[in-house]
Amino acid sequence: xxxxxxxxxxxxxxxxxxxxxxxxxxxxxxxxxxxxxxxxxxxxxxxxxxxxxxxxxxxxxxxxxxxxxxxxxxxxxxxxxxxxxxxxxxxxxxxxxxxxxxxxxxxxxxxxxxxxxxxxxxxxxxxxxxxxxxx
Numbered sequence: 001x002x003x004x005x006x007x008x009x010x011x012x013x014x015x016x017x018x019x020x021x022x023x024x025x026x027x028x029x030x031x032x033x034x035x036x037x038x039x040x041x042x043x044x045x046x047x048x049x050x051x052x053x054x055x056x057x058x059x060x061x062x063x064x065x066x067x068x069x070x071x072x073x074x075x076x077x078x079x080x081x082x083x084x085x086x087x088x089x090x091x092x093x094x095x096x097x098x099x100x101x102x103x104x105x106x107x108x109x110x111x112x113x114x115x116x117x118x119x120x121x122x123x124x125x126x127x128x129x130x131x132x133x134x135x
Contacts, residue, residue, distance in 0.1 A: 025067045028074045031089045032105075041109050042116075043067055069116035073104075076123035098122055 029039045044063035073092075081088035092104040099107065099122065107115040 021064070021067055021071070024074075025070055028070060031074075032092055033089070034105075038105070038109060042070060044112070063113070066113055066116060069113060069120055073116065073120050073123060076120060080123060092119075096122075 025043065026039075029042075034042070044066050077088045077091055081091065092108070095101050095103055104119045104122075107119055109115070111118065
């Protein structure tokens, strides 16, 4: 598997590329109906940075690895709930059985990057299972 560092990070020194990733992450946060505090924590910014999250990200603050994981989670949700936009947009705030009563959002907020990877792995393992089922 190719890591974020091997793919996107070297290209994100360009301000236009970073702005595009920032816009995609902010749009994802809007879809998920997240508040400023949760947005800042998810991209690795301190609470002092919350007020100007969009601008802080454009200026190169925040973790590109976290943003990459968040975008991968967004893509996995798009696939899993391709015919159910409301489920897609609210899934991170629900209590899926696969997570034993834990909300994906809480796992990501408390666990940081490893928590995001756990949520992404769960979503992607579900996609693999769907592909394996006979039609």
